[in-house]
Amino acid sequence: MSRLLFPLIALLAHHTLGDDCGSECMAATFLQHQHQIAARVRTDPAARELMFREEPWSAADCEEAPWMCEAPFDCINSTGQVESWEKVLKRLAKPSGVNMQGWCYAGSPFYKPARQCLATRDLHGYAESMLQFSHDYKTEEFDASYCFMSGHCQNLQVTSNSTLLEAEAICDERYGGPDGWRSVGLGQFPQLPPWKYLWDSADQKDVDIFVILSCAMGNYHCDVNYCHETYCAMESYKKKYQHLAPTLQGGFQ
Numbered sequence: 001m002s003r004l005l006f007p008l009i010a011l012l013a014h015h016t017l018g019d020d021c022g023s024e025c026m027a028a029t030f031l032q033h034q035h036q037i038a039a040r041v042r043t044d045p046a047a048r049e050l051m052f053r054e055e056p057w058s059a060a061d062c063e064e065a066p067w068m069c070e071a072p073f074d075c076i077n078s079t080g081q082v083e084s085w086e087k088v089l090k091r092l093a094k095p096s097g098v099n100m101q102g103w104c105y106a107g108s109p110f111y112k113p114a115r116q117c118l119a120t121r122d123l124h125g126y127a128e129s130m131l132q133f134s135h136d137y138k139t140e141e142f143d144a145s146y147c148f149m150s151g152h153c154q155n156l157q158v159t160s161n162s163t164l165l166e167a168e169a170i171c172d173e174r175y176g177g178p179d180g181w182r183s184v185g186l187g188q189f190p191q192l193p194p195w196k197y198l199w200d201s202a203d204q205k206d207v208d209i210f211v212i213l214s215c216a217m218g219n220y221h222c223d224v225n226y227c228h229e230t231y232c233a234m235e236s237y238k239k240k241y242q243h244l245a246p247t248l249q250g251g252f253q
């Protein structure tokens with residue numbers, strides 16, 4: 001999840017609102033917009049569907065997000081044989097590495113960031129998309145605490161130019177071993193149903209699982225850069241969460 005935050009937030013707010021709105025009007029409209037979304041998400045029992053889809057892809061879905069039906073995701077192809085939900089629940093990554101077909105089971109808000117992270121490799125764009133997501137769905141506290149508690153803010157190995165291969169090497173170093181990221185399944189995702197827990201700050205157990213899953217899905221480096229570009233650089237979140245950052249060794253400073 002990244003960046004020079006305040007200017008970016010202003011930019012995003014501006015985007016959402018159009019031009020003929022002064023700064024006070026913009027702030028008010030932006031707040032209103034947030035409240036509307038918050039109210040909708042709060043009362044929407046289907047909110048978890050934003051996070052996951054369990055049904056197989058169809059040709060119609062491919063029209064909405066055509067890149068998800070091509071390499072590297074390949075959510076539907078002429079044989080249509082994406083690994084089953086049951087299988088990815090048990091085990092996502094392969095001994096050979098990241099399984100990008102995990103994204104075929106992500107909710108539709110993630111198709112764009114998935115593309116930016118893994119297809120077009122636009123890590124800055126990913127950061128922008130994830131920041132927008134965290135505003136739209138009120139996951140700022142979760143993401144901000146995640147950024148600090150995961151050690152991403154202190155991680156100087158990852159930059160906006162980092163590659164998937166580099167990410168896999170870092171993941172091996174930090175989360176290797178027989179129960180590490182190469183054997184994790186989507187079933188280990190914490191508490192599938194309640195959306196609400198994503199509105200509060202994360203606890204360390206959630207953070208560890210999210211990091212390992214990001215290794216398996218291939219967005220570890222994109223998340224670290226997202227954190228760098230956003231929450232790690234925001235004073236208010238530094239005050240709140242920096243003391244929860246782990247003491248890291250080996251490759252971290």
Ligand SMILES: *[C@@H]1O[C@H](CO)[C@@H](O)[C@H](O)[C@H]1NC(C)=O
Nearest residue numbers: 074077078079080081082083
């Ligand atoms: C379809 O996807 C499966 C699973 O990734 C793969 O094994 C198969 O080769 C793909 N088929 C084609 C025609 O691309």
Ligand SMILES: *[C@@H]1O[C@H](CO)[C@@H](O)[C@H](O)[C@H]1NC(C)=O
Nearest residue numbers: 157158159160161162225228
């Ligand atoms: C990323 O690569 C570009 C082009 O090589 C370079 O200009 C830029 O400084 C690099 N950024 C980082 C953070 O390493």
